[in-house]
Each structure stands twice: as C-alpha cells, then as structure tokens.
Amino acid sequence: MRDLALLPKAHLHLHFTGSMRVGTLVDLASKYQVRLPQALTDGDPLQLPPTERGWFRFQRLYDAARKCVRSADDMRRIVDEAAADDAAEGSGRLEIQVDPTSYAPFTGGITPAVEIVLDAARTASATHGIEVGVIIAASRMRHPLDARTLARLAARYAGDGVGDVVGFGLSNDERRGNTGAFARAFEIARRAGLASVPHGGELLGPRHVGVVLRDLAPDRLGHGVRAAEDERLLAEIVEREVALEVCPASNVSLGVYHSAADVPLRELADAGARIALGADDPLLFGSRLVAQYETARRAHGFSDQELAGLARSSIRASRASSSTRQRLLRGVDEWLAAPDGNVTAGQGDIVRKGTESVTVV
Known part of the structure; x- marks a missing residue:
C-alpha cells in the first residue's frame, strides 16, 4: 500500500x-480570554445523535471556536495553516469555504473580510506550493436576501486564478x-x-437531494451521501456529473452513520458517482483529508488504483x-507507477480481491 x-489530490470541502x-x-482563546468547551480541545472527534439537539451542540461548539477569530491576522493565520496542513497531505488544490458575515464585525464589513481571505489565499499559495481558491457560503439560518448579497459579493471577486472566489x-x-x-442567489x-x-443529502435524505438538484443546479454537492438510498436519484447525479x-x-460524528464502514462510499463509487473526499x-x-482516504482503504477496501481514481x-x-x-493528474499516475514497497495490510483492514472484500485477521 502506497503512502x-x-x-496528489484536491480538497474541496473544508x-x-x-x-x-x-x-x-487554544492560542486565540487565550489571547481574547475566551473560555473554550473541553470538547474543542480534548482532541476527540465528536459523537452526536442525528437529531436537532445533536446539531445544536455541534453548532454551539462551532460558534465557540468562531468567537475566537477577531482580527485580520487571525484570519490570515487560519488560511495559512490550512494551506500548510493540506500541502503536507498531498493536496495540490484547496478550495476553502467561508461565510464572511461571521467576521465582518472585526474587519469593517463583509467586503474587507472577503478581501482578507483572498489575499491570505494568494500568500499561502505562494508559501506552501498549493493552489488555494475560496468559496463564499451563505447560511440557511439567515434570510435568502442575505444570500443574494453574498452572491453579488462573490461574483465581484470571481475568477479562475489563485486567491479568487x-x-x-x-x-x-x-x-x-x-x-x-x-x-x-445561486x-x-x-x-x-x-x-x-x-x-x-447528509442530515436529510434523497428527497431533499432532489430538491437541491432542481432548485440550485449544483456542480458539486456538499455531502450528498444519502443519494445512495435512491437508485434513480443516484443515476441522475451520475448522468449530470x-x-x-x-x-x-x-x-x-453527526450520527448519520454508525461507523465509517456504514458510509455508502463503495455504493456511490460503484454507481459511477464523481467523488471528492473532504475533511469538512x-x-x-478529529481527522484531516488523508484520514478520509485511509477510511476508503481500510473500511471500504479501496485498492490503490481506486484511491487514485478518487484523487483524480x-x-x-x-x-x-x-x-x-494537468500537473496533479500526472502526479497521480506517477504515484501509481511507483513501487509499493513491502507494506502489508494490517489486522482488521478490508482488502479487495476481485469483486469481493476480505477482512484481514
């Protein structure tokens, strides 16, 4: 098994x-004298029920972390470290998602907040050798008119280069x-x-995925895993690419599935879906991008050839x-062409033999 x-890969959901x-x-909390919930600092992944109460707890923790980001320097640090961490894991492309309204009070408005992130993305790209783009995200918790405002702002900075929306x-x-x-807004x-x-298609099932496809015409769908529950819907997703x-x-962590092995990654891949693994x-x-590829390998039996397919x-x-x-795709081919060494599957890993999955004991 290769490292x-x-x-080479792209990270599209962060x-x-x-x-x-x-x-x-922890540094930022100390700087601003913010008391953090232990769940944010103990290093353990969340384990929440798939209920509104579970989501409320997740959102409360997320908001507690967000309250520690209070300056342009803080924002630049986050972008820089995200790019550095992704580059260390083989990412050649990162598309980081941000809602600028959360940081507007500390930067002078949503426009300066966006410009800070874009500038930080350009700097981080040059520093760490990774191409960083930015996704502007609206929140379902706010009025749709707010989303239109953000869409117009995103459009102002739209582009295909480094540090563009x-x-x-x-x-x-x-x-x-x-x-x-x-x-x-879309x-x-x-x-x-x-x-x-x-x-x-994470907290709600395939019916809502159908609504998103109809109303928002997605190029990519954040999560979308519940589409595996409807064969016709999944076929439509595959057809529309x-x-x-x-x-x-x-x-x-959000209780959608009991374990990593229950996530329908194999079903989605076998149906021909285009998949981009993300750390969210x-x-x-509690885990970054490489850990998601490890899950595909160990819990779902993806071969190196199949893992390369996910990266592509x-x-x-x-x-x-x-x-x-083109450079990253060539790198994937080179990764596959390299000798795999003497690394063997560990106990409990799932390996593929033809069309069967076999657990190593």
Whole structure:
C-alpha cells in the first residue's frame, strides 16, 4: 500500500473555522480570554445523535471556536495553516469555504473580510506550493436576501486564478430554511461563472437531494451521501456529473452513520458517482483529508488504483487552473507507477480481491 500523503489530490470541502488546528484555537482563546468547551480541545472527534439537539451542540461548539477569530491576522493565520496542513497531505488544490458575515464585525464589513481571505489565499499559495481558491457560503439560518448579497459579493471577486472566489455555497442545518428561496442567489453566482456547491443529502435524505438538484443546479454537492438510498436519484447525479463531496468523519460524528464502514462510499463509487473526499471540519471531527482516504482503504477496501481514481475525481471536480489540474493528474499516475514497497495490510483492514472484500485477521 502506497503512502496516501504522497497521493496528489484536491480538497474541496473544508470550512474556514473548522479547519483550525487545536493549538491555534487554544492560542486565540487565550489571547481574547475566551473560555473554550473541553470538547474543542480534548482532541476527540465528536459523537452526536442525528437529531436537532445533536446539531445544536455541534453548532454551539462551532460558534465557540468562531468567537475566537477577531482580527485580520487571525484570519490570515487560519488560511495559512490550512494551506500548510493540506500541502503536507498531498493536496495540490484547496478550495476553502467561508461565510464572511461571521467576521465582518472585526474587519469593517463583509467586503474587507472577503478581501482578507483572498489575499491570505494568494500568500499561502505562494508559501506552501498549493493552489488555494475560496468559496463564499451563505447560511440557511439567515434570510435568502442575505444570500443574494453574498452572491453579488462573490461574483465581484470571481475568477479562475489563485486567491479568487471560485464557488458559491449554502451551509448549516439543511433541515432549516426553504431551499427554493435561495435559488436566486445561486443564479447570480452561476452568471458570474462560479461553481454551485450547496450542502445537501447528509442530515436529510434523497428527497431533499432532489430538491437541491432542481432548485440550485449544483456542480458539486456538499455531502450528498444519502443519494445512495435512491437508485434513480443516484443515476441522475451520475448522468449530470454532479460531484459528491463525501466527508466520512463528518457523517459518523453527526450520527448519520454508525461507523465509517456504514458510509455508502463503495455504493456511490460503484454507481459511477464523481467523488471528492473532504475533511469538512477537522477541528471538531478529529481527522484531516488523508484520514478520509485511509477510511476508503481500510473500511471500504479501496485498492490503490481506486484511491487514485478518487484523487483524480477530486482534481477534475475542482476549479483548479488547467496547468495545476494537468500537473496533479500526472502526479497521480506517477504515484501509481511507483513501487509499493513491502507494506502489508494490517489486522482488521478490508482488502479487495476481485469483486469481493476480505477482512484481514
């Protein structure tokens, strides 16, 4: 088995606050004399029930972390460290998602907040040798008119280069708000050439995935795993080439699935879905991008060839420049061509033999 940290890949589902290192959060909390919940600093992944109460606890912890980000320097540090951590794990492309309204009070407004993140993305790209793009995300918890404001702001900074806004998203509890009411915001973003990347299909099932497909016309779907429960819906996703940003650690921590082995990654891949693995919020879920590839290998029996396929899918689903895309795809081929050494499967790992999965004992 080859080293997954050396596999070139793109990271397309990473939230700004949730990308923070625990040590950075502790530093910022000390700086601003903020008392943090122990769940944010103990290093253990969350384990929450798939209920509104479970989501409330997740949101409370996320908000506690966000309250520690109070200056442009704090924001720049988070982007820099996210890029550094991704580069260390083989990512050649990162598309980090941010809702600027959360940081506007400390930066002079949503426009300066966006400009700070974009400038930090350009600097981090040069420093760490990774191409960083930015996704502006609206929240379901706010009025759809706020989403239109953010879409227009995102459109102003739209581009395909390093440190540009490349997509427009919709996040937070998908059980809240009327999805159709956000359609106008996504129309504004699409007209500017931005990728449509809303969340959907994690906390709610395939019926809501169908609503997102109809109303928001996604290029990529944040999570989307529940589409596996409807064969016809999944076939439509495959036909429309909508990429699924699958985040196994998030699915387990939020109680959508009992264990990593229950996440329908194999079913989605076998159906022909385009999959881009993501870490979502490593600060809360306790694992970064390589760990998601490890889950595919160990819990689902993905071979190195199949893992390379996941990496290629993430690269092709990204808004990376053509030169970066070609370079990363060549790197995936080189990763596969390299000798695999003498590393063997460990006890409890699942390995593929033909069409069967066999557990090593």
